[in-house]
Amino acid sequence: MNKMETTWITGATGLLGRAILEDFSTAYKGRFVGTGFSRASGKVEKLNLLDKAGVEAFFERNQPKFVIHSAAERKPDVSEKDPSATWALNVDVTEHLAKLCHKNGSWLLYISTDYVFDGTAPPYQPGDDTNPLNYYGKSKLAGEEVIQKVFDNFAILRVPILYGEIQHLAESAVTSVVLDLKGSLPSRQDNWAIRYPTHVGDVALICRQMVEQRSADEGFRGVFHWSGNEPYTKHQMACVMAPIMGINCEDITADPKPAKGTPRPQDCCLESTLLESLAFGRQRSFPDAIEDILKRTNLKNQSS
Ligand code: NAP
Numbered sequence: 001m002n003k004m005e006t007t008w009i010t011g012a013t014g015l016l017g018r019a020i021l022e023d024f025s026t027a028y029k030g031r032f033v034g035t036g037f038s039r040a041s042g043k044v045e046k047l048n049l050l051d052k053a054g055v056e057a058f059f060e061r062n063q064p065k066f067v068i069h070s071a072a073e074r075k076p077d078v079s080e081k082d083p084s085a086t087w088a089l090n091v092d093v094t095e096h097l098a099k100l101c102h103k104n105g106s107w108l109l110y111i112s113t114d115y116v117f118d119g120t121a122p123p124y125q126p127g128d129d130t131n132p133l134n135y136y137g138k139s140k141l142a143g144e145e146v147i148q149k150v151f152d153n154f155a156i157l158r159v160p161i162l163y164g165e166i167q168h169l170a171e172s173a174v175t176s177v178v179l180d181l182k183g184s185l186p187s188r189q190d191n192w193a194i195r196y197p198t199h200v201g202d203v204a205l206i207c208r209q210m211v212e213q214r215s216a217d218e219g220f221r222g223v224f225h226w227s228g229n230e231p232y233t234k235h236q237m238a239c240v241m242a243p244i245m246g247i248n249c250e251d252i253t254a255d256p257k258p259a260k261g262t263p264r265p266q267d268c269c270l271e272s273t274l275l276e277s278l279a280f281g282r283q284r285s286f287p288d289a290i291e292d293i294l295k296r297t298n299l300k301n302q303s304s
Pocket of ligand 1: 015069071089160
């Protein structure tokens with residue numbers, strides 16, 4: 001790793017971006033810089049990615065050789081309600097970053113989602129046909145496509161539902177379940193969609209290993225998947241988390257039908273074999289990791 005090579009991490013105030021920053025702070029040998037927006041403070045620089053001139057000036061100042069683009073609108077319900085803001089952040093910003101990377105000879109690592117698939121034919125390999133069911137998935141797939149139109153010096157990393165150190169329970173779709181359980185019981189939880197909760201620390205490690213690999217090998221590029229390897233419905237996740245809150249699993253009703261509202265795929269199991277074959281990664285156990293996180297979270301003071 002050339003110490004002068006800078007990595008830029010967008011979305012560094014977000015759930016995943018914070019974990020990437022932490023991993024890089026511990027183990028990365030090169031220079032790195034993180035940017036966020038409304039929550040930026042301390043070492044994380046404030047940069048509105050919608051401000052094209054500001055982004056260009058930032059690029060000029062920092063000359064990043066590698067860009068990990070984690071910032072996005074990642075909530076399917078919000079995307080459905082505000083498609084134009086979602087498109088601006090998830091697609092237009094991505095296209096702008098790809099063009100800047102192309103112009104400056106930089107490599108772009110774009111974080112994408114399992115929701116680019118329709119969930120009818122798991123498990124999914126990176127080359128399998130995409131067919132997003134909701135606007136969020138469509139916008140993230142459009143982000144992948146605009147990059148591929150601009151240049152080929154990129155990697156796309158698709159990941160499923162994420163959890164990790166949270167600033168508040170609603171920050172992750174996994175710990176949002178805890179908020180439901182804090183309401184009146186019995187709680188009703190989706191037992192139809194199969195998810196693969198994936199710890200942001202494990203994804204952060206993959207991101208660093210991908211940057212290190214690209215630093216050593218200019219040809220390292222393409223579409224990759226990384227996923228936790230334990231399948232859970234939201235109901236099953238709730239039953240893992242309930243005892244930590246002193247709640248009985250019998251007080252949680254398993255809903256066998258797809259959730260109403262924004263359409264979601266049933267099972268988008270991502271095959272991580274490509275990265276595993278490079279001896280990349282780590283998949284920690286969901287029950288152990290979530291217990292650890294919830295025990296360190298002051299659940300009494302959490303209302304959102
Ligand atoms: P997140 O916690 O919602 O964080 C979003 C990040 O984007 C924040 O750092 C936010 O900054 C930043 N951002 C929003 N608007 C911005 C703007 N105008 N300018 C600059 N930055 C802006 O998201 P996440 O969960 O970490 O998701 C990271 C990536 O993983 C995304 O690409 C997402 O699509 C993908 N992904 C996430 C999940 C999941 O379950 N979370 C699942 C699959 C894929 P401020 O907060 O400082 O405003």
